[in-house]
Amino acid sequence: MFVNYLFKSGYLKENPLWKVEAPKPSSPILPSLTPKQVQYLIDIADNLRDKCLISLLADSGMRLGEIASLQVSNIDWINNTVIIWGKGNVERKAVFTQRSARLLKGWLSSYRGNGMVWNIDYRGIQCVLKRLEKKTGLKCNPHTFRRTFASNLHRAGVDIEHIMRLGGWSSLDMVLTYTKSVKFEDSLRIYQQLNL
Secondary structure (H helix, E strand, O other), X not given: OHHHXXXXXXXXXXXXXXXXXXXXXXXXXXXXXXXXXXXXXXXXOOOHHHHHHHHHHHHHOOOHHHHHOOEHHHEEOOOOEEEEEEOOOEEEEEEOOHHHHHHHHHXXXXXXXXXXXXXXXXXXXXXXXXXXXXHHOOOOOHHHHHHHHHHHHHHOOOOHHHHHHHHOOOOHHHHHHHOHHHHHHHHHHHHHHOOO
């Protein structure tokens, strides 16, 4: 900032910004989808490719860049995993379910690409998701699916440390942020059972 430049250059004896308190950012509970909502999106998607994208995003928690650059040769059909290059150019594995495996096999049997899984880039994937959001009213973006992945694993009783590794997060803090809505639901359920 210009004020910092003036202070460092000696034009100001004191940096006036040191007296200003930093704003406190809001911390809303961000949406995630239930398994039923994910299935609804898969059912309503227009074509096999889009159904496969939705299923794989929800199953794996892959980031947009990771799923967009998915290569056929990196799919391990035996273990239902895929090798991807994650954030910070780190190689990792992502998981997927039998549902995604079935959809992926169906899509790949009809699509002959250049070694890549999709015939669209990350912008195309964003367009698919925006179209589905407009059609259904459900939040549909890569981060929603990443939260969905973490939240549904947490709902199923998976330990947050395992969720961290499966989702490729480098710290538990992000997993806790992504599963915030589930923790509230758990607390609410316990509160409602108290019969006060």
